[in-house]
Amino acid sequence: MANYNIIKKTKGDIVFDVVNTIFMLALVFITLYPMYYVLCASFSNNVKLLANPGALWYPQGFNLGAYKLAFKHPLLLSGYKNILIVLGVSLPINIILTLFCGYFLAAKRVLFKKPILAIIMFTMFFNGGMIPTYLNVRSLGLFNSLWALILPGAMSVYNAIICKTAIEGIPDSLTESAYIDGANDILIIFRIILPLIMPTIAVLLLYYGIGHWNSWFSASLYIQDNTKLPIQNVLRAVLIANSNILNSAATEDDQINQFAETIKYSAIVISTVPVLFLYPFLQKYFVKGALIGAVKG
Template identity: 50%
Template sequence: MLNRTTWLEKGFDAFNTLFLIVLMVVTIYPVLYVALASVSEAERMMGHNGLLLKPLGFTLGAYKSVFDNPMILRGYGNTFFVVIVGLVLNIALTAFGAYALSRKSLRYRKRIMLFIVFTMFFNGGLIPFYFTVKGVGLANSLWALIIPQAINTFNLILMKTAFEAIPDSLEESAKMDGAHDFIILFRIILPLSMPVVAVMMLYYGVSHWNSWFHAMIFLQDRSMYPLQLVLREILLQGEVSAMQGGATAGDIAMLSVTLKYATIIVATVPILLVYPFLQKYFVKGALIGAIKG
């Protein structure tokens, strides 16, 4: 019986290993395809079908064309401003809200949470949202991409749950030593909750980095466009011809084959470089406080 159990366990482990390898290949290959296509020669890519396991030639012409557009660097600057300032505001306000809601002494805490959770399922819609943002004077401003998204309800609940998992005895000891709420939050609660803070940074950061819809709605001045909206213009609104100047239609069509892959890499690589530094906190931070004992 023991040998049979061992054999079944080994078979199960082998199946899991094979399945995960296949899943890894299926997940990684599209990224690899985009990276290889972005440095391939455009004329050879136009006639290529099927798998791509190595570059078809090698050229950085697509990347040169992307960065020749002055809007790319401006878009990077706008996006970094939104990400950095937005992250500071996101983490600060989410932490303040989560700390208050995690205190058992807060009056009407359950009722307040009911109203907050309600916003996850119901909202006023896009038109009232637009007029609200415009009415407070944020239209055509980068602050329209930051302030309305200052707190995400799901992230607030996640951080609140993490704060609730910290023993009350720590807070009580701090209060006996004369600590007030700001000291408790910044010197006790947040240092013990760094995994969930890292997850909040990842969630909010990726959201800001990938955001283009709100920019398309609220921004009329092209100099304020974030990177994603600039890249959207390149791919969907004929910015290829604007970058190439006097290039022929055939040259533009040929270059666009690799250009679309280069724009994907340009938009994706920075956030991918940040993820490994936060990955070790991700699972622990996302699940912290999920199990009560």
């Protein structure tokens, strides 16, 4: 019979495991409880919720009124529509530009590569500032348009560097053989490079998607029409700005006051759930893609 060396834990190891387990459970509780609180509050009765200022372990008087009001409210629905339009248009532009830039950065023999690379890297650390950007958006005719949320941040240099490192991991023999067979750069990018770095592309999609979904500042600068605001700006109006935007489009029976508190939590759930559902599908690519595209020293 094979002899197995059984390592016996010392008292110090046992104490460390116990303390470490307690610490991790406490950390998980601190992380998840705010989300659980928001979920319970969103299903609670407005009056009973206000009467219970402490910890919340279950909905106080189960009520779906806040969700019914939220889903039929025009600004919350238009906010969802606008952010979906922004994501649907932005993500292909983001990925294509990032892929092209990463391919250029990874190329070994390119004319004027060093000065062009210096200019690209300069934009990573310095920009014109908020006022010049605002004036630029107005002069280009993008003001009060969803294009103002799409074009100014169409590519991240940081993400391009991640893409560049992933492309550098592909053997040169593949691209060289493609050149010999008559393929051009566009064909190489989409038929060879793209399929081989799909884990990195999935991570970049997650980075760009979360960035667009959580962004609210650009819309507050460039969008004047409330019906063009993305979901995060509507959520901000509900949570911070005393629901001024929401009240401006309230229904005739003015049900907002009946759910003044719970509608805030339901709006948070509505704006968060899509990201929570999307992440598990991309999680399997996340670690692999991040490691493949990690910046080399």
